[in-house]
Amino acid sequence: MQPRAYIAGVGMTRFGKHLETGLKALGAEAVKLALEDAGLEPPQLEAAVVGNAAAGVVTGQESIRGQVILRSLGVGRIPVVNVENACASASTALHQACLWVTAGFCDVALALGVEKLYCEDKRRSFAAFRGAVDVELLEEVMAALARDARAQGAEAASSGAGEKRSMFMDIYAAAARAHMKRYGTTVRQFAAVAAKNSFHGSLNPRAQFRERLTVEEVLAAPVVAEPLTRPMCSPIGDGAAAAVLVSERKKRELGLRVPVRVLSCVLHSGWDHGADEPGTVEVCAREAYEEAGVSPEDLDVVECHDATAPAEIMAYESLGLCGKGEGGLLVESGATQLGGRIPVNPSGGLLRKGHPVGATGLAQIVELTEQLQGRAGARQVPEARLALAQNGGGVIGADAAAMCVTILSL
Numbered sequence: 001m002q003p004r005a006y007i008a009g010v011g012m013t014r015f016g017k018h019l020e021t022g023l024k025a026l027g028a029e030a031v032k033l034a035l036e037d038a039g040l041e042p043p044q045l046e047a048a049v050v051g052n053a054a055a056g057v058v059t060g061q062e063s064i065r066g067q068v069i070l071r072s073l074g075v076g077r078i079p080v081v082n083v084e085n086a087c088a089s090a091s092t093a094l095h096q097a098c099l100w101v102t103a104g105f106c107d108v109a110l111a112l113g114v115e116k117l118y119c120e121d122k123r124r125s126f127a128a129f130r131g132a133v134d135v136e137l138l139e140e141v142m143a144a145l146a147r148d149a150r151a152q153g154a155e156a157a158s159s160g161a162g163e164k165r166s167m168f169m170d171i172y173a174a175a176a177r178a179h180m181k182r183y184g185t186t187v188r189q190f191a192a193v194a195a196k197n198s199f200h201g202s203l204n205p206r207a208q209f210r211e212r213l214t215v216e217e218v219l220a221a222p223v224v225a226e227p228l229t230r231p232m233c234s235p236i237g238d239g240a241a242a243a244v245l246v247s248e249r250k251k252r253e254l255g256l257r258v259p260v261r262v263l264s265c266v267l268h269s270g271w272d273h274g275a276d277e278p279g280t281v282e283v284c285a286r287e288a289y290e291e292a293g294v295s296p297e298d299l300d301v302v303e304c305h306d307a308t309a310p311a312e313i314m315a316y317e318s319l320g321l322c323g324k325g326e327g328g329l330l331v332e333s334g335a336t337q338l339g340g341r342i343p344v345n346p347s348g349g350l351l352r353k354g355h356p357v358g359a360t361g362l363a364q365i366v367e368l369t370e371q372l373q374g375r376a377g378a379r380q381v382p383e384a385r386l387a388l389a390q391n392g393g394g395v396i397g398a399d400a401a402a403m404c405v406t407i408l409s410l
Contacts, residue, residue, distance in 0.1 A: 001099070001102060002102075003099075003262040003263070003264065003265055004101070004102045004248055005097075005098045005101040005102055005109075005245045005247065005261075005262045006245065006246050006248070006251045006262070007243050007244070007245060007259065007260040007261075007262065008037075008039075008040070008244045008245070008251070008254060008256055009034045009035060009037030009039070009243070009244040010033075010034050010037055010242065010243045010366040010369045010370065011029075011030045011031070011032065011033025011034035011242050011366070012030050012206060012239065012241035012242065012359070012362070012363055013026055013029050013030055013239045014206045014207075014239065015207065015208045015237045015238070015239035015354030015355075015359075015363070016237055016354060017208075017237070017238065018118065018238040018239070019118055019119075019120075021238070022116070023052075023055055023065065023068075023069065023114055023116050024068055025072075026114055026238060026239060026240040027050070027114035027240045028069055028072050028073050029240065030112060030114065030240035030242040030359075031069070031070070031073060031110065031242050032073070033242070034110070034242040034243060034244050035244060037244070038244040038246075038254070040108065040244060040254075042074055042075045043074075043075070044108055045075055045078055045108055045110050046078055046107060046109060047078055047079045047080075047081075047097070047105065047106045047109045047110070048066060048070060048075070048079070048080045048081070048097075048109065048110040048112065049066075049080075049081045049093040049094075049096040049097045049109070049110070049111050049112070050069065050070075050080065050081070050082050050083070050093060050112045050113075051082075051083050051084070051085070051089030051090040051091075051092055051093035051111075051113040051114070051359075051361070052065045052082065052084060052113070052115060053084055053085070053086050053115060053128070053132070053357045053358040053393070054115060054116075054117060054125070054129075054357060054358065055115070055116065055358075057128040058116055058125060059116055059119075063082070065082055065114070066080045066081070066082045067080050069112070081096065084358075085401075085402040086132040086393030086401060086402060087132070087307065087355070087357040087360055087392060088267075088361055088392055088394075088400075088402040089357070089361065089393065090111070090112075090241065090358060090361035090363070090391070091265075091267070091361025091362070091364070091365075091389070091391040091404035091406065092361070092393075092402065092404060093111040093112060093361075094111040094243060094245075094262075094265060094361060094362060094365060094404075094406065095265045095404055096111075097109040097111040097243075097245050098245060098262050101245050101246065101247050104247070106247075107246060107247040107250040108244065108245070108246050108247075108250055109244075109245045109246075110242060110244055110245075111242065111243045111245060111362060112240065112241075112242040113241050113242070113359035113360065113361055113363070114239075114240035114241075114356075114358055114359055115237075115238060115239065115240070115357050115359045115360075116238045116356070117237060117238060117357070118237070118238050122236075123163075125166075125236055126162055126163065126165070126166055126167070129162070129166040129168055130162050130167055132168070132394040132395065132401070133167075133394065133395050133396065141167075142161060145157070145161055145167070145170045145171065146159060148174050149170070149173075149226070152177055152226075154173070154177065154225065154226035154227075155226070156223045156224070156226055157225035157226050165225070168395070169224050169225050169233050169308065170225045171395055172228065172233075172310060172311055173224075173225035173226060173227065173228050175310060175314070176190065176227055176308070176310035177226070179314065182325070183324075183325030183328070184325075184328075185310075185313065185325070185327070187227045188215060188219065189327075189331055190227060190232055190309040191215045191218040191229070191231075191232065191309070192215055192332055193232070193309035193310075193312045193313060193331050193351075194218045194229075194231040194232045194351055195213050195214055195217075195218050196331065196336065196337050196345075197306065197309075197312075197345050197351045197352045198211065198212050198213040198218075198231065198348070198351070198352050199212050199337070199338070200337075200338060200345060200348045200352065201347070201348025201349070201351075201353055202348075203338075203346075203348075203377070203378040203379040204348050204352075204353055207347070207348040207352050207353040207354065208235060208354030209235070209348070209354070210352075213231055217231075218231045218232065228308055228309070228310075231309075232308055232309035232310070233307075233308050233309075233351070234306070234349075234350040234354070234355035235354060235355065236355075237354035237355055238356050239354060239356040239359045240359050241359045241360075241363040241365070241366050242362060243362055245262070246259075258372075258374075258410070260368075260369045260373065260408050260409070260410060261408065261409050261410070262406065262408060263291070263292035263407045263408060263409050264289075264291035264292040265404065265405075265407075266284045266288045266291065266404065266405050267284070267403070268280050268283055268287075268403050269402055270395075270396055270400050270402070270403070271399070275398065279400075280399050280402075281315065281319065281392070281403055282318050283403075284390075284403050284405035285319050285320060285388075285390070285405050287405075288388070288405040288406070288407050289320075289407070291407075292407040292409075294386060294407065295320075296319060296321055298386055299342060299386055299387065299388050300342075300371075300381055300383070300384040300385055300387060301343050301344075301346060301368065301371050301381045302319065302321070302336075302342060302343070302344045302345070302387070302388045302389075303344075303345055303347060303349070303364035303367055303368055303387075303388075303389045303390070304344055304345060304349070304389075304390045305350065305360070305390055305391050305392045306345055306349040306351050307350050309351065312327075312331075312344065312345065313328055313331060314327060315344075315390055316331070316336070319388065319405075321336075321342055321344075338381065343381050346367065346371065347364070347367040347379070360391060361404060364389040364391060364406075365389055365408070368387035368388075368389055368408050371384045371387060372385065372408060372410050373410075385409060385410050386407070386408075387408045387409070388405065388406070388407050388408075389405070389406045389407075390403075390404075390405050391403075391404050391405075391406075392404075
């Protein structure tokens with residue numbers, strides 16, 4: 001079903017370490033900013049979908065996270081649905097809010113993504129990540145990661161997954177080594193992604209890290225899991241992002257000056273398929289392009305799920321920005337940097353803007369909405385009119401558990 005929904009307003013907190021700020025305050029800040037941007041008041045919300053992935057493990061808040069946050073703003077009575085889909089929780093919230101507006105169930109719906117991952121005991125954060133795989137197969141997954149690392153001489157990656165670092169860094173590291181072996185992609189090309197996104201992040205006042213790094217500095221940083229160095233890995237973070245969606249009728253009533261239309265919002269879960277068959281990103285992207293009536297060549301700007309630097313290179317290929325195995329060459333060409341043919345992650349991406357997992361998908365929408373409306377400041381992509389966001393979550397087998405691709409236009 002093609003969406004008939006418009007983004008009336010967006011808002012987000014700065015991503016980073018907010019040990020003294022709770023889930024409720026973070027979420028409320030993003031909602032207030034989005035409502036203010038839309039020119040609406042809290043009582044005008046008719047429905048809300050709230051994405052979060054880890055609060056149950058990290059903060060202990062279960063079951064009613066959205067209601068708790070919205071009640072602090074005086075918002076009650078309306079339908080509030082809580083969604084959890086690992087790192088794709090916020091884009092899933094957007095997907096559901098779009099459906100509500102498109103189906104005519106309401107004229108004004110809120111999509112909120114919020115997360116707190118920092119806590120005094122990092123083991124709780126890592127435990128939340130471990131829950132984003134099939135836990136009944138957890139020991140088997142961990143053993144396979146260690147076995148693969150040892151076989152390839154990856155000493156750092158052969159132990160400590162899930163204890164010293166998120167186990168997802170090891171999953172991405174294994175995929176990176178496989179990409180290098182199959183296509184000849186180099187560690188320097190992975191470093192080029194991290195360096196590019198550090199430049200973009202240096203221009204974003206809401207980014208968790210704003211230090212600009214060279215390729216050499218990325219390569220010289222401590223190794224997390226071969227071939228990933230620290231700047232090639234997204235950090236733990238706290239934050240929230242929100243979007244207010246309205247119907248065509250409400251858009252006219254509000255007299256929105258520069259509404260952004262949701263042309264397509266496709267959500268799929270992973271499935272068992274062959275290694276050379278299209279995966280969740282390819283399938284979501286193909287459907288999104290068809291639904292929107294556009295092609296990869298039409299895009300002006302992209303925000304993709306660069307949980308690690310190799311993930312961005314693989315996303316280039318899966319989204320059709322280049323051919324299979326050509327992602328490393330694409331980043332080296334400068335095409336995906338601001339000023340290039342197709343800027344990717346002008347926000348700094350997950351690597352530098354940060355990755356509070358339950359907020360990430362809507363943070364991408366905030367960035368792209370501001371890009372399309374020409375208010376992205378120093379990181380503005382000139383004359384951007386068509387944008388794509390790709391946000392995945394969890395892993396089962398060799399593919400993502402959840403994937404969402406959204407296309408926005410003026």
